[in-house]
Amino acid sequence: MSKPPMAAQMDGQFLSPYPPEGPDVSRRKSDNIRIVTPETVRPEHVPDNELLEKLHTYDNFYQTTKSLLILFQIMGVMPIQRLRGKTIFRWFSANTCWAYFVYTVETIFVSIVFKERLVLILKPGKRFDEYIYGVIFLSILIPHFLLPLGAWRNGQEVARFKNMWTKFQLKYFKMTGTVIKFHRLTLTTYSLCVLSWLVGILIMLAQYYLQPDMLLWHTFGYYHILAMLNCLCTLWYINCTAKGRVAGWIAEKLQEALQTKGSAKKLLTIGKLWVDLSHMMQQLGTAYSGMYALYCLLVLLTTI
Numbered sequence: 001m002s003k004p005p006m007a008a009q010m011d012g013q014f015l016s017p018y019p020p021e022g023p024d025v026s027r028r029k030s031d032n033i034r035i036v037t038p039e040t041v042r043p044e045h046v047p048d049n050e051l052l053e054k055l056h057t058y059d060n061f062y063q064t065t066k067s068l069l070i071l072f073q074i075m076g077v078m079p080i081q082r083l084r085g086k087t088i089f090r091w092f093s094a095n096t097c098w099a100y101f102v103y104t105v106e107t108i109f110v111s112i113v114f115k116e117r118l119v120l121i122l123k124p125g126k127r128f129d130e131y132i133y134g135v136i137f138l139s140i141l142i143p144h145f146l147l148p149l150g151a152w153r154n155g156q157e158v159a160r161f162k163n164m165w166t167k168f169q170l171k172y173f174k175m176t177g178t179v180i181k182f183h184r185l186t187l188t189t190y191s192l193c194v195l196s197w198l199v200g201i202l203i204m205l206a207q208y209y210l211q212p213d214m215l216l217w218h219t220f221g222y223y224h225i226l227a228m229l230n231c232l233c234t235l236w237y238i239n240c241t242a243k244g245r246v247a248g249w250i251a252e253k254l255q256e257a258l259q260t261k262g263s264a265k266k267l268l269t270i271g272k273l274w275v276d277l278s279h280m281m282q283q284l285g286t287a288y289s290g291m292y293a294l295y296c297l298l299v300l301l302t303t304i
Helices: 047-058 062-075 094-121 128-139 152-176 184-211 225-260 264-287 289-302
Strands: 008-010 011-016 082-083 086-088
Touching: 047 152, 062 094, 062 152, 062 184, 062 225, 086 152, 094 128, 094 152, 128 289, 152 264, 152 289, 184 225, 225 264, 225 289, 264 289
Parallel strands: none
Antiparallel strands: 008 011, 082 086
């Protein structure tokens, strides 16, 4: 008589029709296939509107530096684009196309001024100090031609730096319960933006009266370059001031945690904030390395 198909008795033990590993191993491969419908998957490109709204709400650093960002966009220096809760950079966005247009027009005019200034410098019979001033103000025009290489090439890194700031402020609020507010820094940013242009205009008008061969229309080729360099100083000051204030606030939180018993979790939170702040400082150098290289190049050329 044949043994039952589902089990067989051998030496007082029952043998299972399944392998020793269990019934799951013997299942067909088709049984492991999970059917996924569009309702069960959320595409990565679909933004989380609630999260973006929170990021925008707590992004006080963007509100503080908004005037400087808009000024850079108008000048075509850094054509990044601010969206709701995030910053992006695209090579063919509206801001970038505007930067292409502004740079093209400025390049034509600056090239004409550069040629005229070079011809004036090469004229014989000039005094030594006139040659020196001529070379210095000819060197000031050079950063304009290097702008795409020094600034636009790092557009993605600048956008990443801005987004790091945005996410950090929301994280700081969630971990400490305190909203980051940069008091009086907004007014400072507005003032320095205006001052950057005024200083550049005053410098060139002074040279128009002091240098005999500096024509008035020549000065228009320098205004935006000097304003850009002054705005870079403003940007560095604002970034370092903001980070210095945040570092001071984190240090205060650390002192409070050290004076409280059972604050190990809070100390871990503060440590994470310190690490994030350190990463932002590194990204600051990466993002603006090209632009400050232009600044250092100008300092080198005008002080040799």
